[in-house]
Amino acid sequence: MDFQLTADQRALRQGVRDLLARRFDREALRAAVDAGGELDRDLWRALGEAGFFALRLPEAEGGVGLGLPEAVLLFEEAGRALLPGPLIDTHLAAGEVKGAAEGEVVVTAPYGHFVEHLGDADVIVRADKDALNGAMKVRSVDPLTPLTRLSRRTPYPYPPEAVLLTAAEQVGTAARTLDLAVQHACERVQFGQPVGGFQAVKHLCAQMLVRVETARTAVYAAAVTGTAVERAAAKLLADEAAVRNARDCLQVCGGMGFTWEADVHLHLKRAWVRAGRGPSKAEAEEELAAALLGDPA
Amino acid sequence: MDLAYTPQEEEFRTELREWLARVLPGLPERPDPLDWPGRRAYDTTWQRMLYDAGYADLQREATPTQHLIFLEETERAGAPYVGANFVGLLHAGPTIAAEGTPEQQERWLPPILRGDEVWCQGFSEPEAGSDLASLRTKAVRDGDHYVVTGSKIWTSHAEVADWCELLVRTTPVTPDTPKHKGITWLAMPMDAPGITVRPLRTLAGSTEFAEMFLDEVRVPVANRVGAENDGWRVTMVTLSFERGTAFVGEVVACRRTLAEVAREARTNGTWDDPAVRRQLGRLNAEFMTLWRLTQWNVSEAQKTGGVPGVGGSVFKLRYSHARQELYDTAAEVLGPDAFDLDHDWTLDRLSSLSYTIAAGTSQIQQNIVAERILGLPKGR
């Protein structure tokens, strides 16, 4: 048993992190916010070239030939950077929709009552012809995710891989908001000391780390085993880690945390939107409960 | 990232399973929890069986993964816990192995492994709990002995121990000597004159731990492990380096209990309450992930030789909380039986209350995580 990242997996993660630091820095992030989440097609192609979409496509089909354990590392980084766009749908469409693997086209798909980034999408999958009848663009709570509301719930289930990759993005948000909180807590001085010296703040941060570590472990394990029940666990713990960490980060940042200027609200809002994808919390918990009556592990 | 076991690891597991199936039926009946001599005899008999079969010293002789498999399989098979051998095998023993002289190792390690001698841990004092380094029990040199006076508290298994790993103050705290610099580690024979052990009753009704009064107890200088005044470091060496295996058996046991609670809910109808079902589902996610986190930590230890104790703090914070939630949920499912002490889960619920206190409270663990992992400043 070796449940640790391999050297190649570490290198892969570092590679995406470097790419995103170069191509999607804070300035680009804020520009994307100002543009209402509109996609940068050059960036999309750069992601395609880096293998972001073709990662799990077999090498014989022009892909990178890697698996879910590598994919969750990529999406964790995407979540950390708040990279906008229907990344998961395009990733899942690689090999099926022409141009998706290369980042030439943007693919989206409805889930529940919504479809994300409809305006930028070239192709919409998992949708009947009349799926968009009566659909209305809403003023999205998340400035980086344009949302269109369908007139009725889509009958297509959310793909299992998408549940897992969403959970990976949530881990990215949980980890990033912890970094932001710690950074602020070390810099901001009140009562003559950095606020991170106060235990009330310390303990918030410690619990944030506990959430990151457990959610990440759940996501990696679900990627390795591929079982439905581990995926449900990953979804549950990752949604909770992302939302609660973003909330705690906001609290640690004080008034600054409540501003548009600070990035924490972008994480919180995105975490809310991601948590709305796929099975609900109740459905995930029910699935996990039902599994208890099967064979004991 | 891989969760599959190697053929060698699977072979180790198979042999162990066969051995367990052979020997467990021969074990004597489990003693009453209040019968301390009986418990000691039971726990040491089991330790002797492990010794004879070559499973006694996995901490040093096996890989962390084999150790994990051992703890997992023994729990699954319903084998006894380390019990009274806990301090000897998992704390005093490793400390002696790391810091003791060859003579000290020869004297103390084999009897621990054979189950011949039981150890207890005399660290906490009435005035020194979380702030352990402020301990006051005093040791004064008199020729080739230390003369020890003071008192200890919460000493688990003190009633039946042969030896005590004792932290004493050999240099008083002064502006020049910080509190953790004047501490020394001693092995104190529990039959030495001047020791009074007074059992304390826990909220579960049992006498797991005791107060210990030390009145001019003479401990040979030869029983000192490490240098005089270096006891704090000697102790921390063991505490700070673990293999991620500390809670393996318990997590396996919790997962089994959780499945039993779900079946009980199904039987008695509480399952029909969606709030109960969802809580059970949540706990399934929790313990499934704690198991994966264990495998993660053990894999890390396998690569690096050990996981820093701070990684253990993250695990302990989450686990101790989840364990308490598990038994609260079990009580909800049990209904009236939750008030009956003859139900196992009622006693387990009571004992779970110590998990956020013993071995470093959750508040102290959070301080450790915040300061040593996240780098937040020490402050107020």
Ligand SMILES: Cc1cc2nc3c(=O)[nH]c(=O)nc-3n(C[C@H](O)[C@H](O)[C@H](O)COP(=O)(O)OP(=O)(O)OC[C@H]3O[C@@H](n4cnc5c(N)ncnc54)[C@H](O)[C@@H]3O)c2cc1C
């Ligand atoms: C079942 C059990 C078995 C035990 N076995 C042993 C044993 O065999 N040998 C042994 O030596 N000890 C043993 N202990 C003792 C255990 O290690 C101590 O109880 C523990 O370290 C806490 O110390 P305390 O009880 O003095 O609490 P205190 O330190 O007095 O703490 C009281 C409260 O204050 C909080 N607090 C204290 N300091 C801080 C701080 N800096 N920041 C924030 N909050 C703080 C604590 O979290 C706690 O909530 C055992 C305890 C239990 C419950």
